[in-house]
Amino acid sequence: MKKINLKGDVVSNSTGKLLDWCDFDSIYPAKVQNALDNLNGEDVEVTMTTNGGSVFAGQEIYDIIKNYSGKTTLKISGLVASIGTLITCAFDEVLISPVATFMIHNPTLAEVSGEKKDMEQAAQLLSTVENTILEAYVAKTGLDKEGLSELMANQTFMTAQEVIDYGFADGLAKEEETELQLVASFETLANTSFITKLKSMKEKEERDLAEARLRFLHLKGEK
Template sequence: MTTIQMNGEVIPSDYADVYDYLGYESINPKAVKQALNDADGSDVTLEINSPGGYVDAGSEIYTALKEYQGRVTAKITGQACSAASWIALAADKVEISPTAQMMIHRASTISAGNSDDLSSALNALDSLDKSFVDLYSQRTGLDKQEVYRLMCNTTWMNAKQAVDKGFADEIMFQDQEQPALVNADGSLSVKPDMINKIKNLLHKPSTENVVKPLQNKENKKNDGQLQKKLAILFGKEN
């Protein structure tokens, strides 16, 4: 049995170095594929606590899990929202903690350009919504119109609701009564327009002015480096 921790946002593999540098947990296709390769066909358990993230990365992970030869069990320990919800549904069996949550919603994006660009973005969103409706409906057995209604309402489900609607197969620790708690929203910690900016900083040639992660035994924070990071994140760098 192999356990794969899936904590944090679902991101493209080439964003992983930025998230690691900033100390954010994340899930990326390359890491998941490597873990599945190492598992070599043995049973796999996914421990999921994720607010979701990027559609393409989530789709790549979903596909890798569906193609895996061994049995996959998903255990939702905190939250499985948006893209993380269909990563969970790629498993052969979905278990959910009594205090965990699932959330589904319509696809969203940020778009700019002329009317043709906006029309193209709208078509892409509609296409994604239809794909999500098909996936959720097939996995849960719910009518497609009902699934679409749930997505339009950005539906949060506690453990009992997730099982009742078919998004999960069973509640973990069923012999123990636990309250269902609402988790925080699924906004991304690192916005796409920050990624290249931080990547450039990370991969500059080494000089005295380059910010590097601290690696001393006492883990002391350098105020100058911290201020530099914060300036990048909030768009106030010189």
């Protein structure tokens, strides 16, 4: 069985490619599609940690996983929240770490402005998105929509056992030996890599500028 790790915010393809360039973790449709395409239908085990992110990117990822020909197994690690919980519903089997956290809530719009018509359209969009997510939750858990809607409205955080009891996961993931990394945080790693890349770009720019000056002086000296 092949293994894939997905970690970071759920974002659009364009944002994800930019974050890749900066060495930041992210989850986006093209990344998931490419990873699965390379497996040629083999069974796959995915470990995922995410705070959530873009609803529409998450919906696209849900469809990509749902339509994969091989068996898909998910291991929930750390925190899986927001639209990340929709993605979990696409897998054939879902296992959760005993120390993981799962959070569901109502969808939100980061920025909304305009007249009454714009507010009504925003409310309609949120209602549509909420119902779409609820349908996936119902299909996965077998719970009634009203109860799930209440859990979303209350921004519910769940322990691993609660996730299993509600039906979002099928069981606990087996503990495996993991290699420990002595680092302060993911942000430290990402920022260090990002700064290193920027420094490399700056140094190249300075070298190119110095070489241009030398060529200019050389040409000037020949006149």
